[in-house]
Amino acid sequence: MSTTPAAARETVPRSAVRALLRLWPYVRPVRVRLFTAAGVAIVASCMGLVIPLVLKWMVDGPVADRDPAGVWLGALWLLLLGLTEALLFGFRRWLVARPLSHVEAEMRADLYRHLQRLPVAFHDRWASGQLLSRATTDLMLLRMFLAFPLTFLLVNGVTILVGVIIMLAQDWTLGLVILGPVVPVIVMCVVFEKRYADAARLAQDQVGDLTTVVEEGVLGIRIIKGFGRHRSQARAFRELSATLRGTELRKARLLATIWAVIVTLPEVAIGAALVVGAVQVADGELSAGTLVAFLSTALALRWPVESIGFLLAMSQEAATATERYFEVMDERPESDRPLDTPAAKTPAGPRPDGIRFENVRFRYPDAPPDSPPVLDGIDLHIRPGESLALVGATGSGKTTLTALVPRLHEVTEGRITLDGIDIRAMSRAELRAQVAVAFEEPTLFSASVGENVLMGAAADASPADLDRALAVAQADFVHALPQGTATQVGEQGHSLSGGQRQRLALARAVVGRPRFLVLDDPLSALDVHTEAAVEAALRRVLADTTALIVAHRPSTVLLADRVALLSGGRITAVGTHHELLRGNAEYAHLMSGAEEYREDPTP
Structure with missing residues (x-):
């Protein structure tokens, strides 16, 4: 049973986007570096889409003309593009490391400061393990989200859009074949998002319960040893651990399902495009270089497409962590200002009484x-x-x-x-x-x-x-x-x-x-x-x-x-x-x- 107060868990229908937008006040001071990092990542990712165009030029040009100098020039361009892409991604990581550690530290400090100002009645209701898990595990999830999923949801979205435009520009019939799985993938993502959000919330609450048991076991170790209750305590811990394991396995099954769909359908579409493209090349309707460039572009989009499930899962966990964080931050603290009520009005100047x-x-x-x-x-x-x-x-x-x-x-x-x-x-x-x-x-x-x-x-x-x-x-x-x-x-x-x-x-x-x-x-x-x-x-x-x-x-x-x-x-x-x-x-x-x-x- 969760030790999070029921009132804190009763929320309106959740929106991951609405929850994550509450992080903006913390992100705003470092927004320039984060936006710069996202821009660098977009450039690096789109640079990978230039590689198929270079391949098309090489196949239809130097390779077809048996020009060794042109082949070496193309290989040099491919090497430069690959190195530049790697350096840009490394630069992106450097840009986000320091500001995001600052965001995490600020959020943790604000949470601790807020806890000190909350009334005793609040602390009477909440288990300390739930508060501890919000200050540690949840904030770590938020830092990871800001560092990777947030950026790459944008980067991969732009990359997929640019890649699809490039493929349609090369051959619109093959482009339509590739776009065939879009609708079922979107439907699966919508279903997955709701179910995974529920499982993620349950798992994070269970982590708080487990933290509470560990903390109570450490603080009460003399009682546990004095009454010889170490076996029963260990059994209770194993039961909670088993419950958490079951929830994590449920999350893994959901992630495996969405990943299977997202990986399989695009692979089938690429296979179909290969067959259709090969027929067009054989009929002389399509150049070999165009087919190579098209398939290379489709393969370059495999990771952005396949990562959607993983990124959505991390985003849902981050949204849940954000909700749990602000469940505490939204509690009204004790005001340090005097109350201006008729009962509180007193004569000017104290007198010994x-x-x-x-x-x-x-x-x-x-x-x-x-x-x-x-x-x-x-x-x-x-x-x-x-x-x-x-x-x-x-x-x-x-x-x-x-x-x-x-x-x-x-x-x-x-x-x-x-x-x-x-x-x-x-x-x-x-x-x-x-x-x-x-x-x-x-x-x-x-x-x-x-x-x-x-x-x-x-x-x-x-x-x-x-x-x-x-x-x-x-x-x-x-x-x-x-x-x-x-x-x-x-x-x-x-x-x-x-x-x-x-x-x-x-x-x-x-x-x-x-x-x-x-x-x-x-x-x-x-x-x-x-x-x-x-x-x-x-x-x-x-x-x-x-x-x-x-x-x-x-x-x-x-x-x-x-x-x-x-x-x-x-x-x-x-x-x-x-x-x-x-x-x-x-x-x-x-x-x-x-x-x-x-x-x-x-x-």
């Missing part, structure tokens, strides 16, 4: 319209300099609520303000410069420890800022690594323990001295002693910031000044830890480690 949630409701964008909201009527005020712990059962919406503050998701109704300013009235860059986050699942990148931590700081952050953040997070272990903070942590930070990764994620959140801090259970992977040390250092940081902390353990709750209980998407109680512990049964059960809260427990 902390974080406010005012009647906030949230439903995921792809949720059914009649489904209940994840968050419903959230009213909450975190005063300036205050730390508020957010507590609730699994699935109550805690992580979703914290994601609304940095606008990873947009509120459905209501508003959130920072110091009295609606967060939608700020650009995302401005908002995220004030709000730092540390997620429950600490994500690290294939970079050095220092680079990972300093992602949360301004560009002018100093080594002292890095050392301070590491000290707060009790991440001094980095100084014992082989290259200290310059040590590469590896993909996803798997070379570190879970607690070490979590401490680096916490250091990344505090390194920029943010005004507002959002922490999603930041200490869950720490041992008791490390947790106590981190809490002591973190208290000093929390004294200078306004913080929202998702907490599951009493030790984390005690970091906060107050506690809010989230239940069923609503805030049901707010108070200190001790107040809620004494006066709220659900909170008491959560803090005591009970697996399930019941309002009316049975004795």
Whole structure:
């Protein structure tokens, strides 16, 4: 089953030409070299059609007159024409190599930049393997199309047209014999194009699925090995590979069919023209040189005609790759401009007011319209300099609520303000410069420890800022690594323990001295002693910031000044830890480690 979202695959009746025309903005900067290359290729290809005319002159002239000097002169002309044709084709390749690699690089850079600007909801829907295949395999297909099929569809079309004119000019009756297969070849090409387009799209989606399986298998290798699931994973991979192989074989059968028709019918036409021409030569109606030139021209057109199937196949694959590329590029990115809505209008000038949630409701964008909201009527005020712990059962919406503050998701109704300013009235860059986050699942990148931590700081952050953040997070272990903070942590930070990764994620959140801090259970992977040390250092940081902390353990709750209980998407109680512990049964059960809260427990 494809992991491409169904909405992305639902398209209007496709047109390969319409799809490929969308590449024009990328091709336009290099159009001069591409058009020049096409012109050079046309000249080179048509130069090959001059060779039969030289043969005609040689057969009817020097050969018939037994003139050795004329034969040598003709041979010299044939050699010069062949060398010139080869040099022109080599020049064409040189012309397109550099600009097309530039086009591919620009498209890949635009795709990556666009992916960074797409909302989190988009990435929740799309499998990463599908995105990866679009950035690699699809763009490679487009570069190959621009380098070869695009040019030679034009070149071969012009060559066939010029060749047919030359043949008709030499003998129109033989020309009509050669043109006999035109109609059935065109009909076959139309049928082939539609069927091959469907198979090409299916194959490219399946490549994305296969890429997803490989990526998940590599990232989850510890789970696979830990549970001994390598055989089942390998079996699933083989099944997907077999499915892809079947689709590729279907493509091969379609290509073989069209190629058989395109090769066989012209060969039959050439054979018929040879018989008719030989009869005309025997009757004296046609010179031997004309017949040789005619047949040489027909043979010179064999490759342009036979390549039609191959070029159409590559064009369909390129059109499919273009559609897949723009399926992503057409997704609406997050706007970095403030929203100009009545709900977003705020008084001029910020005033210390902390974080406010005012009647906030949230439903995921792809949720059914009649489904209940994840968050419903959230009213909450975190005063300036205050730390508020957010507590609730699994699935109550805690992580979703914290994601609304940095606008990873947009509120459905209501508003959130920072110091009295609606967060939608700020650009995302401005908002995220004030709000730092540390997620429950600490994500690290294939970079050095220092680079990972300093992602949360301004560009002018100093080594002292890095050392301070590491000290707060009790991440001094980095100084014992082989290259200290310059040590590469590896993909996803798997070379570190879970607690070490979590401490680096916490250091990344505090390194920029943010005004507002959002922490999603930041200490869950720490041992008791490390947790106590981190809490002591973190208290000093929390004294200078306004913080929202998702907490599951009493030790984390005690970091906060107050506690809010989230239940069923609503805030049901707010108070200190001790107040809620004494006066709220659900909170008491959560803090005591009970697996399930019941309002009316049975004795």
